[in-house]
Amino acid sequence: MHHHYKTLIKLGxxxxxxxxxxxxxxxxxxxxxxxxxxxxxxxxSFINGIFVLFILFAIxxxxxLTPVAGPFIGxxxxxxxxxxxxxxxxxxVILILTLTALAVAFYFSLPFFxxxxxxxxxxxxxxxxxxxxxxxxxxxxxxxxxxDTIGATKISMYVLVLSNILNIIGNYFLIYGIGGCxxxxxxxxxxSTAVSRCIITLLFCLIFFMxxxxxxxLNGAMNTDSEKTKDTFTQINKLGWTxxxxxxxxxxxxxxxxxxxxxxxxxxxxxxQIMLTASMFFYNxxxxxxxxxxIRVSHxxxxxxxxxxxxxxxxxxxxxxGIAAVMAVPVYLFRxxxxxxxxxDPIVGQLVAVTIxxxxxxxxxxxxxxxxxxALRGLGEMKHLMWAAFFAYFVVSLPLSWLLGNHLGFxxxxxxxxxxxxxxxAGVLYFIILKVKLPR
Numbered sequence: 001m002h003h004h005y006k007t008l009i010k011l012g013x014x015x016x017x018x019x020x021x022x023x024x025x026x027x028x029x030x031x032x033x034x035x036x037x038x039x040x041x042x043x044x045s046f047i048n049g050i051f052v053l054f055i056l057f058a059i060x061x062x063x064x065l066t067p068v069a070g071p072f073i074g075x076x077x078x079x080x081x082x083x084x085x086x087x088x089x090x091x092x093v094i095l096i097l098t099l100t101a102l103a104v105a106f107y108f109s110l111p112f113f114x115x116x117x118x119x120x121x122x123x124x125x126x127x128x129x130x131x132x133x134x135x136x137x138x139x140x141x142x143x144x145x146x147x148d149t150i151g152a153t154k155i156s157m158y159v160l161v162l163s164n165i166l167n168i169i170g171n172y173f174l175i176y177g178i179g180g181c182x183x184x185x186x187x188x189x190x191x192s193t194a195v196s197r198c199i200i201t202l203l204f205c206l207i208f209f210m211x212x213x214x215x216x217x218l219n220g221a222m223n224t225d226s227e228k229t230k231d232t233f234t235q236i237n238k239l240g241w242t243x244x245x246x247x248x249x250x251x252x253x254x255x256x257x258x259x260x261x262x263x264x265x266x267x268x269x270x271x272x273q274i275m276l277t278a279s280m281f282f283y284n285x286x287x288x289x290x291x292x293x294x295i296r297v298s299h300x301x302x303x304x305x306x307x308x309x310x311x312x313x314x315x316x317x318x319x320x321x322g323i324a325a326v327m328a329v330p331v332y333l334f335r336x337x338x339x340x341x342x343x344x345d346p347i348v349g350q351l352v353a354v355t356i357x358x359x360x361x362x363x364x365x366x367x368x369x370x371x372x373x374x375a376l377r378g379l380g381e382m383k384h385l386m387w388a389a390f391f392a393y394f395v396v397s398l399p400l401s402w403l404l405g406n407h408l409g410f411x412x413x414x415x416x417x418x419x420x421x422x423x424x425x426a427g428v429l430y431f432i433i434l435k436v437k438l439p440r
Contacts, residue, residue, distance in 0.1 A: 004296075004311055004312045004316075005315050005319065008312065008315055008319060011292040012291065012292035014153040015148065015153050017157045018153075018156050018159075018160040019284035019285055019287055020285065022160065025164040025167055029044070029171060029189055030274060031341060032175050033186055034270070034342040034343045035342075035344070036186075037186075038343060039122060039266065040122055042116070042270045042273070043126065043186060044126065045261075045269045045270060046123065046262055046269065048273070049255040049256075049272075049273075049276065050255060050256075050258065051103070051130050052251070053251070053256075054137075056247050057095075057099060058099065058141045058244070059247060060243045060248060061092070061095055061138075061141075061240040061241065061243060061244035062092070062141040062142050062144075063145065063243045063244075064088075064238075064243050065088050066298045067298050067301070067378060067380035068380075069081040069085075069298075070297075070298025070299055070301070071298060071299070071301055071302025073150055073298075073302070074299035074300065074301070074302030074303045075303065078220070079217070081149075081150065081220065082217035082218060082221045083220045083221060084146075084232050084236070085217065085220070087235075088142050088146075088232075088236050089139075090229075091240060100131065100135075103130075103131045103134060104131065107124070113259060115262045119266070122185075122186050125187045126187055129187070129190035129191050129194045132194060133194035133198070136198045139205075140200040140204060143204030143208060144156045144159075146217075147204070148291060149298070150217070152213075153292075155204075155207055159203045162199075163203070166196060167192050167193060167195075170196070171188065171192045174192055175188040175192075239382045242383050243382040246373075246382060249386070249389040249390050253401070253422060255276075257272075257398070257415050258272060260405055260406055261405075261415060263406060264411055264412060267347050267348050267351065268411060270345070271343075271348045271355065272412060273342075274338070274339055274348070275355050275416065277342070278338065278352075278359060282324065282359075285323055285327070286366065289316050289320050293313055293371060294378040296378070297312060297313065297378025298380075300312065301378065301380075306438060309375065309378075313371055316371050316374075317371040320371060321367050323367075324366075327363075328360050331359075335353045335357075336349070338352055351412050354413050357413075358419060359416065362419050362420035362424075365424040365427050366423050368427040369423055373385060373389075373426075376430060376433060376437075379437065381437050384437070388433060389426060391429065392425040392429060393426065396425050397419065400418035400422070401416075401419075402415075404417055404418055405418075
């Protein structure tokens with residue numbers, strides 16, 4: 001089992017670094033917007049909380065690329081893996097049209113979500129620029145997933161880190177009006193993010209089309225016959241939509257509770273945005289190792305090495321638990337200072353300090369469900385994963401969040417205490433599915 005630790009760390013570390021780049025970007029976004037205006041931070045909290053579901057749907061949809069292309073990689077049929085890219089592109093065109101239509105509908109329904117009236121003029125332009133960037137975000141998801149699946153995780157790392165650095169610089173100039181730029185506040189952050197998504201897509205495409213190492217995959221994508229394209233297109237769609245729903249459900253509980261938090265007021269909403277940033281700090285780092293689990297499982301599935309699938313999943317879980325333990329200690333010790341990094345409002349800081357406790361409590365459950373879920377993704381077991389996620393996050397989490405936070409009056413901290421429960425339920429259900437579905 002020890003060699004799995006080495007392989008997962010080697011494969012997962014570049015993904016973790018890329019995820020840390022995203023975390024730094026989210027941190028910088030929240031920090032800059034919060035210091036520019038608490039109202040803008042509250043507006044960003046609501047829009048980001050909902051719009052992230054669109055991005056998660058795109059990421060989840062493209063998870064399907066790994067169980068379809070991964071077995072070809074495991075058997076060294078690399079040109080066949082390239083054919084999956086063409087099919088995935090056509091599937092993503094349909095996805096782009098669907099997500100754009102849903103996002104436009106969300107824009108026109110903003111007044112009906114019961115959010116503070118003074119936030120709507122800030123939300124609308126910020127949401128528009130995010131909608132315009134959807135095509136680039138979706139194609140970037142496909143390219144990243146492909147490079148990760150073939151084991152070229154360093155490519156994703158370089159692209160994400162570079163684009164995030166440019167995004168932070170753009171934020172600084174456009175939010176505060178530095179260097180002759182207009183002071184656009186929250187809108188400036190949205191513009192910078194949209195431009196960053198364009199850059200990510202462009203860089204990934206340049207590497208794929210011009211890199212000599214990837215010529216065999218390009219040949220497979222360009223020269224495949226229509227029958228193969230149709231077959232893999234069907235596979236991608238069959239797995240992609242269920243995977244997207246599952247990924248959206250999984251994180252949707254965290255995002256949709258922004259509606260419940262908005263009913264509590266502007267300051268709890270601002271604190272909730274800070275908490276989401278802190279929770280993503282944990283989750284995105286876990287996701288790097290968990291993605292490596294998914295990649296290795298897909299390769300082993302192609303070789304029918306079932307014992308190796310169990311071993312690599314266990315190894316990944318222990319790595320993630322170790323990371324969680326190291327990260328939780330400083331977060332707990334400095335919980336009273338975290339809110340002040342993002343907002344000058346002392347009430348926001350107090351809310352963050354007490355809400356850190358349930359965040360730390362659910363880390364073991366999160367590590368467990370994250371590891372098992374990605375092993376199931378590598379096996380292509382998306383359908384059962386989706387229904388388990390629906391039960392854990394929608395049937396258990398959302399009603400419990402409303403009950404504790406709004407109905408019983410525990411406020412923001414009550415809403416967050418629902419998450420340790422739902423993550424534990426999810427982990428147990430995923431484990432049962434893996435035990436049933438894995439050949440003995």
